[in-house]
Amino acid sequence: MVTRIGDAAAAPSPVKPRHVLCLLGGEHELARLSDAASQAIEQFATGFSIDTTYSQDTADPQMSRSFGVCWDRVAPNAWTEADEAAVADHKSVLYVLGPRMSADNAVVCSTGALFLIHAVIKAGATAAKGESAGVAHGLARWAVLAQQASAALQADDDHALSSICRLAFAKRPLGNDVYTETVGNHLVGLPEVYVAKTLGTEREVASLMDEVGDELAQRGVQAVLKIRKARLSYASSYKPDDLKFNPYGIVHIDRR
Secondary structure, three states: OOOOEOOOOOOOOOOOOOOEEEEEEOOOOHHHHHHHHHHHHHHOOOOOEEEEEEEEOOOOOOHHHHHHHHEOOOOOOOOOHHHHHHHHOOOEEEEEEOOOOOOOOHHHHHHHHHHHHHHHHHOOOOEEEEOOOOEEEOHHHHHHHHHHHHHHHHOOOHHHHHHHHHHHHOEEEEEOOOEEEEEOHHHHOOOEEEEEHHHOOHHHHHHHHHHHHHHHHHHOHHHHHHHHOOEEEOOEOOOOOOOOOOOOOEEEEOOO
16 A cells, blocks of 8 residues: 555645756767757746756766656657667766746746757757656657647647646656556646546556546646546655655546
8 A cells, every 4th residue: 555645634735846857968968968958948948957966978877777667658659769779878968957836837847848858859869858757758759749839839729738748747657556647747737647447448547647637727626626526635655855746636536
């Protein structure tokens, strides 16, 4: 049984989430990747900063294992063997830290994070993942997500932009004995979605998670709770200082 932290909590936490981005490159490429990230920060990724403590111009032997558990398992062809090889062959690591976010500006910040990743990839990054939920995509998938976000911005479609950023930075499906879970919805200012495992296969449950995520962004939490006969909890398996901690709670879906 998973121990939940804050079982007695009945209100959102004051904790403000943030992005931590990890980008890999070739030999002696840290300076070039850092320059590209700095230019993106100056132009559009307001509040982001280069992490000089953990960025390094050498390989990190843990990266293959780390990316291995982070690859998106939902989108078709989310990564390729070439993407896995790029991780194994990397020679430099850049970390970028995002600003603390509120629910009101989370989508704006996440859009900046997505465009920053795209800019650094265009400058030569060979792999990228979001550390705040532990999700990685291949280079082609990152490019598609950035293109979709750009189109949503041009169309002034806030709901589409929220959905794209959620698909980019939230991880799903994860699971325990009872529920299949999301982690990372806080990066677009939304609660997590936990779906009872009895409601379908893993792929069916992942589709339902995405459907509920869109409803939360479009209709609001209270409307979804009523329509779905769901419940909202603030119990969490993550501590408040964990990047994966969601201060907006968890929506539990126990029926269709």
